[in-house]
Amino acid sequence: MKDHIEPPGLENLKVTYDFGLHKVNDHTIPYCLLDIKFSGKVVTPFPRIGHLVVNFYCGETYKNKFLNYSMSRAGSNRLYIAGLFTEGSLLIEQEGDCKGYAIRMHPVIGYYFLRIPMWEITNRQIEITGILNGSMCRDLRSAQRNERIDTLEHQILDEFLGHYLPEKKMYMNDPIYHAVNKIIQCNGIVKIKDLAREYCMSHRNFNRNFLLKVGISAQAYAKIWQMENAIKLIMQNPEASLTEIAFRAGYYDVSHLAHDFKEKTGALPTSFRRNDNSLIETYLTAESKNQ
Secondary structure, three states: OOOOOOOOOHHHEEEEEEEEEEEEOOEEEEEEEEEEEEOOOEEEEEOOOOOEEEEEEEOOOOEEEEOOOOOOEEEOOEEEEEOOOOOOOEEEEEEOEEEEEEEEEOHHHHHHHHOOOHHHOOOOEEEHHHOOOOHHHHHHHHHHHHOOOOOOOOHHHHHHHHHHOOOHHHHHOOHHHHHHHHHHHOOOOOOHHHHHHHOOOOHHHHHHHHHHHHOOOHHHHHHHHHHHHHHHHHHHOOOOOHHHHHHHOOOOOHHHHHHHHHHHHOOOHHHHHHOOOHHHHHHHHOOOOOO
């Protein structure tokens, strides 16, 4: 096991990014706008996070391919969504030039957006127009084939999002939505039985609903947030000892922290102290505010 991430071709990656907000009906959607240039093929590892990720890639030469999980491929001028990932870091092979929008989406909002069980997109990246139906969806498919869409402000894309994004009352009245938020607020340090009790559900019913609307078990979801918090603590506090990081992230000791890192990211904690991949930092810090 290497103690740091060495993705091939990383020296051939140039990336700049900015953040913005796009308003659609009663949603304010925060996005990260990436401008990426690859010289040849570049393999980038991405740690697991607790949100779905909606991507829209702009750029005629851009392509990507998952090297693990679903082995799916993506190209420009298409709207994609990636579900939660359950094992290790995601590895993406990318090439070409790309201006791309990345949006982190709350998984329960994703459930009401796509109207399918969230386990159907776990460990997968899929094109959104391949899931949804209706005239707005057909219009977007046609535009993606025949027009160059390079902004979220594009009329057809904007109308598509306005039509399919759920009204807030749909998920605000859902206890699983609030349970997810509680897990996020606690950085994954929660007892699932206590959560079920707080939202007046049996442990079994809570877990069944959580799996339906998030895609993985509540316990596995909480672990993702504990790990994400640990990674952020390491990156934001380069002088802190791993003992201090383990304590602040809710681990018993450094050995438990290191074990989780090896199992869930394929690297040791020290690798993130010298992270030279700005895509990873962007991936971890682009917060979702549509909650």
